[in-house]
Amino acid sequence: MVMADVPAKIVYERPEALDPRVTHYCPGCTHGVAHRLVAEVLDEMGETGNTIGVASVGCSVFAYNYFNIDFVEAAHGRAPAMATGIKRVYPDRTVFTYQGDGDLASIGMGEIVGAASRGEGITVIFINNANYGMTGGQMAPTTLPGQKTSSSPTGRDTKRQGYPIQTAEMLSTLEGSSYIVRRSLHSSREIRRAKQAIRTAFEVQKHGLGFSLVELLSTCPTNWGMSAAQSRDWLEERMLPYYPLGDYKVSPAVAELKK
Amino acid sequence: MAKELIKGNTAVAEAALRAGLEAYFGYPITPQTELLEHLSARMPEIGRPFVQAESELGAINMVYGAACTGKRVMTSSSSPGVSLMMEGLSYIAGTEVPAVLVDVVRGGPGLGNIAPAQGDYNQIVHGGGHGDYHMLVLAPASVQEAVDLTVLAFDLAEKYRHLVAVLMDGSIGQMMEPAELPPMQPMKTDIPDWAVRGTDGGEKRVLTSINLDPPAQEVMNLRLMKRWQEIEKNEVRYKGYYLDDAEYVVVGFGTAGRISLSAVRAAREKGIKVGLLRPITLAPFPNDILDELSEKAKAFLVVEMNSGQMLEDVRLVVRGRKPVEFFGRMGGVVPYPDEVLTEIKRLVDGPLTTEGHPRDRWLARLSETIG
Numbered sequence: 060m061v062m063a064d065v066p067a068k069i070v071y072e073r074p075e076a077l078d079p080r081v082t083h084y085c086p087g088c089t090h091g092v093a094h095r096l097v098a099e100v101l102d103e104m105g106e107t108g109n110t111i112g113v114a115s116v117g118c119s120v121f122a123y124n125y126f127n128i129d130f131v132e133a134a135h136g137r138a139p140a141m142a143t144g145i146k147r148v149y150p151d152r153t154v155f156t157y158q159g160d161g162d163l164a165s166i167g168m169g170e171i172v173g174a175a176s177r178g179e180g181i182t183v184i185f186i187n188n189a190n191y192g193m194t195g196g197q198m199a200p201t202t203l204p205g206q207k208t209s210s211s212p213t214g215r216d217t218k219r220q221g222y223p224i225q226t227a228e229m230l231s232t233l234e235g236s237s238y239i240v241r242r243s244l245h246s247s248r249e250i251r252r253a254k255q256a257i258r259t260a261f262e263v264q265k266h267g268l269g270f271s272l273v274e275l276l277s278t279c280p281t282n283w284g285m286s287a288a289q290s291r292d293w294l295e296e297r298m299l300p301y302y303p304l305g306d307y308k309v310s311p312a313v314a315e316l317k318k
Numbered sequence: 319m320a321k322e323l324i325k326g327n328t329a330v331a332e333a334a335l336r337a338g339l340e341a342y343f344g345y346p347i348t349p350q351t352e353l354l355e356h357l358s359a360r361m362p363e364i365g366r367p368f369v370q371a372e373s374e375l376g377a378i379n380m381v382y383g384a385a386c387t388g389k390r391v392m393t394s395s396s397s398p399g400v401s402l403m404m405e406g407l408s409y410i411a412g413t414e415v416p417a418v419l420v421d422v423v424r425g426g427p428g429l430g431n432i433a434p435a436q437g438d439y440n441q442i443v444h445g446g447g448h449g450d451y452h453m454l455v456l457a458p459a460s461v462q463e464a465v466d467l468t469v470l471a472f473d474l475a476e477k478y479r480h481l482v483a484v485l486m487d488g489s490i491g492q493m494m495e496p497a498e499l500p501p502m503q504p505m506k507t508d509i510p511d512w513a514v515r516g517t518d519g520g521e522k523r524v525l526t527s528i529n530l531d532p533p534a535q536e537v538m539n540l541r542l543m544k545r546w547q548e549i550e551k552n553e554v555r556y557k558g559y560y561l562d563d564a565e566y567v568v569v570g571f572g573t574a575g576r577i578s579l580s581a582v583r584a585a586r587e588k589g590i591k592v593g594l595l596r597p598i599t600l601a602p603f604p605n606d607i608l609d610e611l612s613e614k615a616k617a618f619l620v621v622e623m624n625s626g627q628m629l630e631d632v633r634l635v636v637r638g639r640k641p642v643e644f645f646g647r648m649g650g651v652v653p654y655p656d657e658v659l660t661e662i663k664r665l666v667d668g669p670l671t672t673e674g675h676p677r678d679r680w681l682a683r684l685s686e687t688i689g
Binding site for chain 1: 340341343367369371372373375376377379380381382383384385386387389391405406409413514515516517518519520522523524525526527528
């Protein structure tokens with residue numbers, strides 16, 4: 060068969076919002092996927108040059124190296140406060156934080172609740188991988204009951220160590236939050252859904268509709284002690300039941316926007 | 319502009335606003351609250367951001383974020399609240415962005431009380447936050463000076479990409495006295511190159527305090543220290559009273575300095591040749607004038623509303639050349655001019671020594687009085 064007369068067409072390339080460099084993330088980790096989704100969305104919205112990112116403390120501490128975007132680096136947990144300072148000064152810019160579960164749901168719980176309750180017009184990309192990745196896999200506020208980590212070596216004992224925090228559900232109870240959803244990065248179908256949610260979250264900000272957060276269930280093969288494939292299965296089998304995917308808060312104005 | 323009778327906290331708030339304050343982030347705490355309250359009304363009135371944060375931790379990190387945009391930003395608090403801000407202050411210093419902090423100091427440690435004190439000297443002057451950094455520290459002794467130094471604080475913060483603290487005790491914040499407010503300045507329009515704002519297709523800017531490579535971090539530390547040397551060279555401020563022929567020199571800042579001035583005047587009326595050195599910049603400390611006085615004066619009396627925190631900085635300069643004595647009240651107790659006058663007379667009557675530590679002698683005397 061002759062393939063003549065079919066012009067070459069680029070169907071896949073690096074988003075402009077991504078810096079062309081090798082990341083420090085472990086093989087099989089989904090941070091790279093999450094970065095790419097954010098970058099694609101900002102490019103597609105034409106917002107890349109109009110955006111200021113706030114990196115947090117955790118594995119994504121160097122996220123600013125991987126985006127072609129003006130970035131600042133927050134203290135542990137304080138990204139929503141820092142983003143508040145920037146957004147209030149620059150209400151017409153897109154401002155987002157990129158935070159892990161230890162950062163957001165443990166040390167930064169005060170800042171995230173404050174920002175959500177104020178209806179701060181920022182977007183939060185929240186990576187939940189059920190452990191502290193950067194420091195070597197300790198128990199996080201999101202670690203599942205029974206899950207073994209380096210600081211819960213016999214498995215999280217809920218009698219002594221309490222229960223994991225369901226962040227999206229909790230923040231959705233706040234009147235100030237406008238768009239709070241949970242998605243997952245364990246399959247290509249879910250990745251596509253995650254991208255749609257990220258797009259909606261940034262649209263919420265663009266339209267001045269208030270606080271938006273996308274929780275992304277993510278894998279951490281290195282600290283979970285699994286292969287990339289095993290960790291995707293583990294996420295599906297263990298994390299999804301405790302952290303159901305879904306839209307936890309879609310304000311009436313956001314629902315209008317989505318139509 | 320005419321003078322008006324105005325409360326210190328309100329005056330500082332209005333002065334900051336007129337100096338072009340573009341965003342304020344704070345948290346209520348006595349005896350600073352009127353500052354936040356005034357801005358909660360005034361800032362929205364003229365279309366500028368005001369946020370009452372969820373905590374002092376939130377407030378200082380909002381300041382950190384807004385400071386990264388190169389705009390004029392500030393926060394204010396009082397001692398326990400400032401303790402919570404230490405994390406953010408270190409990050410701001412480590413990122414080399416300008417910001418202004420007003421600390422209206424109260425009695426401590428712990429919750430302490432809400433009375434005027436100077437126990438934050440070490441926390442503000444000698445760090446508090448982690449790592450190698452300095453804050454430029456301005457210490458007013460009146461409402462007027464608080465107004466003037468607040469305006470200056472923004473200029474210095476921007477000139478050096480530096481943290482500037484206005485350290486005033488609760489009495490300056492709470493006191494009403496006549497003061498002239500500055501005229502309304504237009505907002506700054508020149509945004510420095512380093513400030514984040516969105517790339518607009520250009521090179522990206524990254525503002526961070528992390529540097530995993532120790533030699534590179536050391537280069538950064540060196541840059542900070544060189545800048546501090548510049549500040550030490552250019553920005554020392556103090557006020558001297560009756561120093562020309564002074565045989566005895568009282569050293570005190572803020573309200574303690576002001577009370578000491580009353581005592582010095584009373585002593586002069588009795589024919590005692592005593593003067594007052596009132597540091598206005600606590601950091602950089604007025605070392606040179608103190609060094610000069612160490613050659614001329616017979617003895618020094620340091621007066622503070624704490625247990626002798628600045629005393630150590632004075633002793634470092636005097637270096638045992640002349641006797642140094644100390645008088646302080648702690649815990650929110652404000653000394654009377656008469657008490658300071660008694661100490662001046664004790665200095666004149668002697669005996670004086672360069673042996674031992676002045677704090678020990680003071681504590682022994684104080685224990686007899688309040689023990």
